[in-house]
Amino acid sequence: MWWLQPKALNNAHICPRFKIIAHPHKPDKTEHTKQSVDMGMSPADNVPEAEINATYPGVDWSYLELPMECKTSSTEQDPFDEERGGEPVGEKRKDVLGQILSYAELVFQRQQRMFFFMVIFLGDYARIARFDHSGVFATHKFEYKTKNSPLVNFLYGYSRLSAVDRGHDPTATRILSTDPLYKEMKERARNVNTDDPHDYVRELFRHTLKLRRPWWKLEVHEQRKDDTGRDLEPVIHKFAVGAPYFQAPGVAGRFTRGYIALPVNDQGGISKDATFVFLKDAWRVDHPGIEQEGATLQFLNQRKVPYVPTLVCHGDLGQVTQSQKHWKELHPEVEKVPLKTHSHYRVVVKEVGLPLTEFLESSSELCYALYCCIKAHAAAFDAGIIHRDISAGNLLIYKDDEGEWTGLLNDWELSKKVDNESPEGRQPDRTGTWQYMSAHALNDPYHRIVIEDELESFFHVLLYYAIRFVPHNLGDEDVGLFLHEYFDGYLSTNAGYRCGLAKRNAMVNGVIDVSGYKSIQGGQTLRFLWPAPLAKFTPTPGPSQRSSSPAPRSSPSPAEHPSARPNSSIPSGRSPSPQFSAIYGSDLTPLNSDDSIPEEEPQDEHPINEIISELLTWFRAYYALDMEHTRTPSANSRTKKTSKGIIPSRSRVALKNDGHQDQKWARGRSLQPIAAKLKEDEALRENLKTHEAILSLFNNSFEKVWPANDKGPDKKPKGGCAPPKSAVPSDSTRTSSKRRSIDDIPGGTLLRPTKRSRI
Structure with a gap:
């Protein structure tokens, strides 16, 4: 029995400083996934105790030094x-791989690791795996039961390595409850x-301390150069943190x-x-041509680009x-290594x-945040x-410092210099987040990201939040399916994964068709x-409950910032913080508007419809270029192409000779309307x-x-x-034990599946 x-x-006594403990079906109570590895090695002074x-x-998981998973079959499992080449094919093998990847994810999440090892028992056999x-x-x-088993040698040597050689990050120090810094962090969290x-x-920080996770003192090594460009010793900044406020999934x-x-000062406080x-x-x-995010932010800050983060250090x-x-050592004959080089970085x-x-009450606040982010994107592009x-x-x-809610365009890690763009992508590896990438980018892994793609992504973000929080004619019971089909959807082709039909059809047709859903409430x-x-006699909230919506900053130029009308939902004045509880699970309860706002009259059209409809018209014209390129006939073609098919040349000759061609119909099919349509589309594409x-x-809509x-x-x-199973392409989201959909990806970037081999 393996638990013996x-x-x-x-x-x-192979590992004198450590102890190996069995954990059959005993998960970490602080971990919501309730996962438990069969057994593992822990430091002798931090051995978990049975209840x-x-x-x-x-x-x-926060102290687990060496996970050990046990399986009975040496082949099927x-x-x-x-x-x-290491990739499993059988379903049972895939399930076990997913299981150990989920364990690896928990180790990386709960600890500060550069890499770590895992022992996998397979009946009378074993493997040792290394993860980074x-x-x-x-x-x-x-x-592993033989006299000269590699397992004994590995455990003996591993237990005598330093913490750094076992994979622990030397720039991260655990803050224990006995540390004076621990007390200072708690005091700052309570100091309203x-x-x-x-x-x-501060309230967000307080919440990260309430979670039963380790606290850390993290270093940031700020590189410096002298006047000649030579590297100097880095300046080391230290920061005290609790649990992560955001954690990307995967390994x-x-x-x-x-x-x-x-920030932690020189005295450690x-x-x-x-x-x-x-x-x-x-x-x-860490590849040539990819800038550090901090360097990009520093450049944008120097150029006074608005609505982007302000760099402190990196x-x-x-x-x-x-x-x-x-991998390269095992495959010296292969020129291109499929695994990327990653460098640990802090900013x-x-x-x-x-x-x-967390936008407050009105969809106008959501749209204003997007407006700010588009302005940031525009200024950065101009720079x-x-x-x-x-x-x-x-x-x-x-x-902002004036107490007004604005937008902030974050995460510039994948950004590039515009003048450094080649006509095609550098490698067949999509850049972006699958759910919000343009249809063109999803359909062509070599596609170079251009302004049109970025503006389409802004549209997808707007649609994503509007369909979740704003009233519409699609029943609530169908929203989940719509989100899956539009954002997670994909087509599997011989050339790989491509854009799903829902998103592609919206771009090509210029409308979002919801006629196929069961709960549609009027319209197609x-x-x-x-x-x-x-309802009448709705109780009026007290002063402490009232909330004014975020207002655009005042400006003498209407083109610079949208202005607020007296009866608009964007009044001037300071706005409070969103309800904190909504960030971690519960929804915001919409508050009644301020008494000073006149009662609104019912409107036929929601202003957000104009934004979405107009943008869809532009995208339809843009994607019409694809159709025009495929429909252009050769000069000597005798076959007439139409929007629904073709008229064979033989039929056209017969129509001319029999004297019964419909002249009125022929005039209706003249090229003049087509030319006008092409000219209109060209103007829309501009x-x-x-x-x-x-x-x-956006600016006009705020009027x-x-x-x-x-x-x-x-x-x-x-x-x-x-x-359905495997509903999101595995190369479209972060890699982990499960293929992830929009429901568990808060955002981020495209990551390819883990590549595996053997040593």
Whole structure:
């Protein structure tokens, strides 16, 4: 029985500083996934203890040093298939691979690791696997019960390595409850400051401390150069953090974590005037031509680009993945290595934003946040930078120093210099987040991202949040299916995964057809509605409950910022923070509008319809180019092409000779209307070549009357839509044990599947 193995290994005194513990079906109570590895090695001074009346202790992922998984079959349950280069084919093998990847994800999430090892028992055999954020490698299967078993040698040597050589990050120090810094962090989290417009950040920080996760002191190594360009010793900044405020799923790839942090001074404490900042920890792709995100932010800040994060400090940590090197050693004949090189990197910015789900009461606030982000994108593009990852997770709302809610265009990690763009992508590896990428980008892995693609991504983000929170003619019970079909949808072709039909049809036809859904409430296309009138005698909230909506900053030029009309839902004045509870699960309850706002009259059209309809018209004209290129006949063609098919040349000759050709019909099919349509489409396409038209479209919409409180509860199903198995292409989202859909990806970037081989 495998649960007897820990006792035998411990009695052999192979690992004197560690203890091997069995955890059969005993998950970590602080982990919502309830996953538990069969057994593992933990430090002797941090061994988990069994609860009262329990035989085995639960696994503690934050201190688990070496996970060990046990399977009975050496073949059917082997997660690595040596005959196929490591990739499993059988369903049982795939399931086991998914299982160990989920364990790897938990180790990386709960600890600060550069890499780690895992032992996998397969009947009388075993493998040793090594994980980092580039890939996973495993040994050949070996018999571990033999006298000279590699397992004994591995455990003996592993237990005598330093923490760094076992994969622990030397730039991260765990903050224990006995540390004075621990007490200071708790005090700052409790210190309410009602005069600070950013006090909502303190509340977010307090929540990260309440989670039962380790607290850390993280270093940021800021690289410096002298006047001649030579590298100097880096300046080391330290920050105190609790649990991650944001955690990207998966194992391979950037593995981005976001923290709300406080600077730590030279004395190891927190200064009274220290302010909260946002610290991003990621394993960035370290390839030639890819800039550090902090360098891009510094450039944008110097160019005074609005609505982008303000750089505090940044730098690489000198930690680089090794899997890509091992792969090259095993495949010296292959020129291109499929595994990417990732470098551990941290960047700190001044602003702490909130997801767009936290817009307050009116969809006008959602649209204004997008307007700000488009202005940021436009200014950055004029400065020579294109973002290339417009997605729901990278567009935030942020309260500025004047207490007004604005948009914030975040995550510039995949951005590039515009003048450095080649006619095609550098490699067949889509850049962006699948759910919000343009149809063109999804249909062509080599596609170079241009302005039209980015503006289309802004449209998809707007649609994503509007369909979730704004009233429309699609029943709530169909919203989950719509989200899946439009955003997660894909076509599997011989050339790989391509854009799903719902998104593609919307772009090509210029409308979002919802006629196929069961709960459609009038019309065949998606329409957004004014909220139902409030019942009479609705109680008026007290002063402490009232909330004014975020207002655009005042400006002498209407073209610079949208102005607020007296009866608009965008009144002037300071706005409060969103309800904090909504960030972590519960929905915002729409508040009644301020008494000073006149009662709204029912409107036939929601202002957001004009934005969406107009943009769809532009995209239809843009995608019509695809059809024009495929329909252009050769000069000597005798076959007439029509919108529905062709008229063979033989039929056309017969019509001319029999004298019965319908002259009236022929005039109706003349080329004049077609030429006019082509000219109209050409003019519409011009709207997507710059940012001016879309900014004017949003700006003009703010002159209209918007519903003051049309934000409703989130219509996205809590459990998500249940799509068919493998419903999202594996190369479209972050890699982990499961293929992820829009329901568990808050945003981020495209990551390819983990590549596996053996050593």
